Amino acid sequence: MPTPRLKQGFVLIDPSKLDSNKIAKACTIAGALKYGKIVHPEELPQIELIVVGSVAVSKDGARVGKGEGYAELEYAILRTYKKVTRETPIFSSVHELQLVEWIPVEPFDFTLDAFFTPKRRFDVTREKARPEGVLWELLPQEKIRDIPLLKELYNKL
Helix, strand or coil: EEEECCCCEEECCCCCCCCCCHHHHHCCCHHHHHHHECCCHHCCCCCCEEEECCCCCCCCCCCEECCCCHHHHHHHHHHHCCCCCCCCCCEECCCCHHHHHHHCCCCCCCCCCCCEEECEEEEECCCCCCCCCCCCCCCCCCHHHHHHHHHHHHHCC
């Protein structure tokens, strides 16, 4: 999982190294930082599924997060380091009240493959290609300055 605001990269948690009574705590931010290991994306294994939070979703798989673009940046970084592919499924869960008719999609956005409410599963037919990495021309310079991984990638260009 990513560290808060991507400041330190990603956290890798090995559940086989946790007592069963610590697994629930390791699923929290504080617990993940306590029981996991902060790693560079190069150290991550291949990722088979992405689960993102969403404030709202539409039936075509478009989503809105909290509005700061971190899920999109995390995805872009993972694509750059080849830890996810365009085929890696992306899921989210929402309440029925968070379903909306339409959400605008920007070039840096990804769409969901499926999302879940407490009562239903929605499978999405993906129509939009996902970004293959960071779209530097759309990224504010302050984000590059504030997120060490972005700064590292930018300096390699």
